[in-house]
Amino acid sequence: MQGMKVKALAAGISLLISGVAYAADVPAGVTLAEKQEIVWSLGGEVPTLDPTMTTDDSSSKVISDLFDGLVSEDQEGNIIPALATHWDISADGKTVTFYLRDGLRWSNGEPLTAHDVEYSFKRNADPASAAPYSWYLGTANILNAVDITDGKKDKETLGVKAVDDKTVQFSLTQPTPYFVKMLSHPSTFPVYRKAIEKYGDSWTSPDHIVSSGAYTLTNWVVNERIDLVRNPAYWNDAKTVINKAAYLAIENQTAEYNRYRTGEIDITATFPLEQYQQIKQERPDELLTMPSLATYYYLFNLDKKPFDDVRVRKALAYAIDRDVVTQRILGQGQIPAYGVTPPAVAGFDAPELPWASLSQKERNQKARELLKEAGYSKDNPLKFELVYNTNEAHKKLALAMLSMWKQSLPVEVDLANQEWKTFLQKLAQKDFSLARYAWVGDYNEASTFLSYFESKGMNYSRWANKAYDKAMADALAAKSDQERNHFYQEAERIFAEDMPAIPVYFYTKTVIKSPKVGGYSTTNASSNRYTRDLYIMK
Incomplete structure (x- = not known):
């Protein structure tokens, strides 16, 4: 893990963070464009913007711009702190404790606390939520997760507990060496309880949504586009460069590629297969395969x-x-x-x-x-x-x-x-x-x-x-x-x-990326690419 010091303790293992904060890394000598806006293409329509309900890569892409988890990934795919600054793993490997940053806030300005984390995991496990990724909590070996999703135990018995406003503790049925990695998935991201309880399934509409990530939702036209703007309440907003992001829903690959060629789209992973060799020849610096x-x-x-x-x-x-x-x-x-x-x-x-x-x-x-x-x-x-x-x-x-x-x-x-x-x-x-x-x-x-x-x-x-x-x-x-x-x-x-x-x-x-977009990783095998890591060059 980059930027981390590992320190052995008598009680177990503590991961201490040395000033780590992910951010768009603008190289020396790069001149930024005055207009910091980006347009992504997602192919088809996004099924949901509710982290607890996501199962597909397109939804996860937008959700990861709107919400943050306890941990995230850097541009090489390494796990790095996000809402949490560090975490402890007990000597027996069955208790993992995360410590949240000071001053975390939702996009509406309200405090984001460990109680939000606890609520969100229990919402995911609750059979009444019908969360499609509830099985993931069982795979992560969180205590009682399987029995809760099977309807055998109450959601309140889930092994996730807010010790105080800034500390959340996970109890596992057995040591799980990749547990922390699993928390970079959007289905584990905290969600805002008041909006869900007030608006139900419509809580993710632009008028109702409250988020925690680098961006907030301003517009969602089904089967057309989603628009985001920077979130000033985001804990790392000072390190974010892109001000606006748009996502287009285009199912026709030829139409999508044509819109890229005209400059309407900055990054797309969808284009006609039969044009691959031609694109590779005509745009060798824009066609990226990783x-x-x-x-x-x-x-x-x-x-x-x-x-x-x-x-x-x-x-x-x-x-x-x-x-x-x-x-x-x-x-x-x-x-x-x-x-x-x-x-x-x-x-x-x-x-x-x-x-x-x-x-x-x-x-x-x-x-x-x-x-x-x-x-x-x-x-x-x-x-x-x-x-x-x-x-x-x-x-x-x-x-x-x-x-x-x-x-x-x-x-x-x-x-x-x-x-x-x-x-x-x-x-x-x-x-x-x-x-x-x-x-x-x-x-x-x-x-x-x-x-x-x-x-x-x-x-x-x-x-x-x-x-x-x-x-x-x-x-x-x-x-x-x-x-x-x-x-x-x-x-x-x-x-x-x-x-x-x-x-x-x-x-x-394989993606086609405009030369003006900087910060896009070509080495990370993970599908995660965050708008907060990118910037637009002159």
Whole structure:
């Protein structure tokens, strides 16, 4: 951790911060533009601006500008203090205490205290909130989180307690080496209780929202744009440079890229795939490709036939030629995926998986055999629907999947696209058979990818495997990183044997960025890029 001193104490471990404050780092010699405003493109509409309710990367991007957590990330992805200046970890690793900054205030000027942190975590765990990321608290091993989300205990028993206005203490069921990392996720950010209790679901409208981050919300036109301005009550406002930020919701990739070319958009990660090489040639200094913590899947619903049959799941997974996908269809440095965890994850060594070592011809043959064993043939083809959210790239890839499957297998596939909000609702309600999916790591550690598929995880597939759960529990209890990686590898092998989802490729992060935007990290494998770190040059 940069800027931190680690001091061993008799009672445990204390992390003491030496004047750390994240901020836009403007290099010497750079002349700033008089107008400090930036326009981001998010692709589709943002489903929510409520930190407790976020599940998607687009919402998290805006929320991370509006709200702050106990900790955050610097531009290299290292965990740094945010609302908290430092934290203590007890000798047994089961108590983590955070100490808040002096003078923290909400955007309306009211004090932000440890009681707000306690309220927000309990709101997340409360089944009445129906928070989609409540499972995350159980994965973090916060005391009683699983029983509360399962309706077995009251939310007030959650292991989060405001000791006083500036001190919040977490009680864990067991030591969790990546616990502090997990608190950089927006679902753990404090929210303003009075606004929620007064306005309900509409508390995030521009007229009602109260936030804690570098920016406040001034405008939200659904399916069009979101506008933010600097928050003078933000604890680190003196180090912020950008005064205004806008986010555009544009689902048509060609239209989005055209608006970038005309200067209306400063940063976009969405553009027509077929134009990648041309853009790379014409705008080499604007097209940025970097490592990413993300995996692209097709997710099975195991509660629906025919995907309750592992032979069917494996057949469809095997019959995809990932080299064609990554090299010919995408061609942006993506990596074929046969497992869950991307190679960019720190400290993870992937196991050797037997099906990954086969040639594509051998995989296709195995796929035909499995589907025949499951009772499917030309006279009785496998029929199912593949659903994806409205996006030209997802459609192009779905058509490629359909072509590959039909070349090798007796299948009849219907393709269906849905608007982003509807798509997320369908997933949450388990109202799908096979769905395009992606998982972006919540923190840089293998557990953020593998824990998704635990029985207690988010796990839209409804897969449950005791051996997988045990491997993950053993990983958590491991006494060394090497031992932990051994159990992560075992979890990967179990996943491959049961195939609750089809790993297709590991992402790279590719964006087109205006040359006038400074401070954008090209080395951080995390998806987090904060407006507060950026600046506009002349």
